[in-house]
Amino acid sequence: MSPDRFAVSIEGRDVELSNLDKLMYPAAGFTKGEVIDYYTRIAPVMLPHLRDRAATRIRYPNGVDGAHFFEKNKPGGTPDWVRLEKLPVPGSTKSRETIEFVVVDDLPTLVWVANLASIELHTPQWRIGADPDLLVVDLDPGAPAGLKECCAVGVLMRDRLAADGIDAYPKTSGKKGMQLCCPVSGTQSAEVVSAYAKKVAEELAAMVPGSITAKMAKAVRPGKIFIDWSQNAAAKTTVTPYSLRAGAEPTASTPLTWDEVIAMATGEAEARQFGAGEALARAEEHGDLLADLLRPGNAVPEPDRRR
Numbered sequence: 219m220s221p222d223r224f225a226v227s228i229e230g231r232d233v234e235l236s237n238l239d240k241l242m243y244p245a246a247g248f249t250k251g252e253v254i255d256y257y258t259r260i261a262p263v264m265l266p267h268l269r270d271r272a273a274t275r276i277r278y279p280n281g282v283d284g285a286h287f288f289e290k291n292k293p294g295g296t297p298d299w300v301r302l303e304k305l306p307v308p309g310s311t312k313s314r315e316t317i318e319f320v321v322v323d324d325l326p327t328l329v330w331v332a333n334l335a336s337i338e339l340h341t342p343q344w345r346i347g348a349d350p351d352l353l354v355v356d357l358d359p360g361a362p363a364g365l366k367e368c369c370a371v372g373v374l375m376r377d378r379l380a381a382d383g384i385d386a387y388p389k390t391s392g393k394k395g396m397q398l399c400c401p402v403s404g405t406q407s408a409e410v411v412s413a414y415a416k417k418v419a420e421e422l423a424a425m426v427p428g429s430i431t432a433k434m435a436k437a438v439r440p441g442k443i444f445i446d447w448s449q450n451a452a453a454k455t456t457v458t459p460y461s462l463r464a465g466a467e468p469t470a471s472t473p474l475t476w477d478e479v480i481a482m483a484t485g486e487a488e489a490r491q492f493g494a495g496e497a498l499a500r501a502e503e504h505g506d507l508l509a510d511l512l513r514p515g516n517a518v519p520e521p522d523r524r525r
Contacts, residue, residue: 231299231326235333242281242337245466248494250335256462256494257332260470261325263506264460268328270345272305272319274455275336282337282464291317293334300327303346307453321346337462340455343408350411351404351514353384354456355419356446358395360439363429365490368396369483371422371430371443376476378418383516387508388479390491392463392471395443396479397456399508401515408452414518415447459508460497470497473507 223236238251257264278286292302301321322328322339331339343352355375357368375398376386386398402411419432422445431442449456457463457471472492481487492500500507 228326268322271341274340276338353400355398358444392469403517412450419445419447468494
């Protein structure tokens with residue numbers, strides 16, 4: 219084994235680490251060793267949101283300034299103790315009917331994928347073999363709108379969902395916008411959940427057409443918050459809570475309290491993304507603000523087909 223590679227034992231598993239001094243975020247001087255350290259320390263609150271979900275990794279072998287690629291399938295050299303699940307992938311760009319997905323169920327697997335320069339981790343709204351147990355509202359700002367405006371729309375969306383008995387929990391995206399994550403019953407198909415998300419997004423866009431759009435066309439999005447309801451399609455994934463994001467700085471998708479969202483919306487607090495160190499400190503202070511996502515929520519209203 220070369221000097222820049224060495225094995226460590228994590229929960230009884232041998233995990234090979236390498237090139238820990240390589241800069242993953244050159245502008246911030248943040249190394250691969252620090253990426254691995256972050257994921258190791260955030261694991262207690264992050265792993266429950268990864269468990270039993272097929273993980274999509276975005277890998278940056280030469281750091282965030284270099285080329286990157288999405289990886290759903292198991293990579294070469296995958297240890298035999300990593301959980302794999304063969305799942306259908308309709309519409310695959312590589313014409314594959316199934317893929318052996320990696321499932322990040324434990325700390326050794328999380329460290330292993332981090333060592334592969336998997337800076338970002340994304341997961342679907344469903345657990346393996348089940349219908350969606352999450353509804354996600356992705357709030358994407360079109361410049362000059364930003365996170366402050368996302369927060370204002372987030373409060374509107376929270377109140378609209380609450381009218382249907384759906385609880386919403388906010389987190390930053392780690393990039394420009396934010397997401398509302400909503401536990402649902404897990405008894406309805408992705409088509410039903412996605413249709414409901416679209417209906418609510420279109421309602422809000424009709425209420426505040428100058429500030430909100432539910433249309434994907436980029437031409438209509440400048441200065442508005444795009445409510446991306448399509449994230450609830452079965453084939454879509456959303457950045458996992460606490461995942462790092464690729465950018466100049468090592469930011470993380472960070473859970474918020476509603477008091478913080480309101481303060482950002484009104485200008486009482488700066489509307490901003492949070493760094494890796496801040497995400498760790500917040501988890502130490504608050505625990506997992508998204509813990510309620512791990513319990514079933516209510517079913518979404520379905521159209522009355524008797525009409």
